[in-house]
Amino acid sequence: MPWVMGILCFGLGYFVASSKSESVPPVRESRQDIAVENFIQRIQQKVQIQPENQLALQQQLKNQKVQINSVIESATPEQINTYLDQTFPGYDLSSIQNKRVFAKRLVSEFVDAKNDANEVLAGQASVTTQQQYLAGDVLPRQIYAGQQLFAHFDTLGKVSNNEQVFIRWSNQSTGEVLFFMPQRVSSNREQNWVSFNPVQGWKASTYDVKYYQLNDQLNPIAQVSFTIDQVID
Known part of the structure; x- marks a missing residue:
């Protein structure tokens, strides 16, 4: 599911942060599939959503947008870099100067997921x-x-x-x-x-x-x- 990797990583960060009383399996930085698997398990535990139900996942993330952005805001630069490296392996992100802002934009564009017919674009x-x-x-x-x-x-x-x-x-x-x-x-x-x-x-x-x-x-x-x-x- 490459199109959802970025949001899943941040979603994982939110659920780990908001569930300190529960045992969460460690995420190996070299395996983004493990991060996704843990995220899906966390979603299932909390709201019993089936992982193949993409729309339900999107709605859950939309409902938690404020909290996820709060986690991004409080994350260290190293944590954000790790999330992005896991999410987009092989891509050059050196042109992104403020990765915290970039991460929030990822969340926003993913959960909104619609074109603005009134938006004036250059291309x-x-x-x-x-x-x-x-x-x-x-x-x-x-x-x-x-x-x-x-x-x-x-x-x-x-x-x-x-x-x-x-x-x-x-x-x-x-x-x-x-x-x-x-x-x-x-x-x-x-x-x-x-x-x-x-x-x-x-x-x-x-x-x-x-x-x-x-x-x-x-x-x-x-x-x-x-x-x-x-x-x-």
Whole structure:
């Protein structure tokens, strides 16, 4: 579940901090899967939520947003660095100057999980079935359940081109976050793309995609919403 790793790590930190009277298995820093496993166990113990129920997990985290942010605020820089390193192994986070602010933005964007139609963004985005971007190309309303879709974004020369961006794919109709991770892109092009298809397959619904700069504030670059009318098995 790469899209949820960041929030799970901070969620784990909250539940460990708020449950001092209970025995919590230690989290080995080299194994982010152990952190996630412990988090899920903690959720189950407290509210009997099944780990496969992603929407329930999101709602639980949303309900605890204030407390989780409080834990982030009180965490040491070393603890925050550990959380982020466990969450995004292999990614360069050196451009993030204030990781505490970044961590809070991660929580906020994950639990809110929706595009703001009134937000004015510097770039543009679109979703198609092709890796090659063609102006005017429109996503068909009928696609295969496991079809790979390509979210293209263009900075229009208004946003600095870095080698990494942050991206969120979510189901607008249900609020479920499908993907929430940094992604590597080409730093010498204004136009880039990130491809994705859900493990459980697409469903007839409306979806949101949003690109952010990988910086302290996760400043938005571009966003787009698209609708799938029919899914072919």
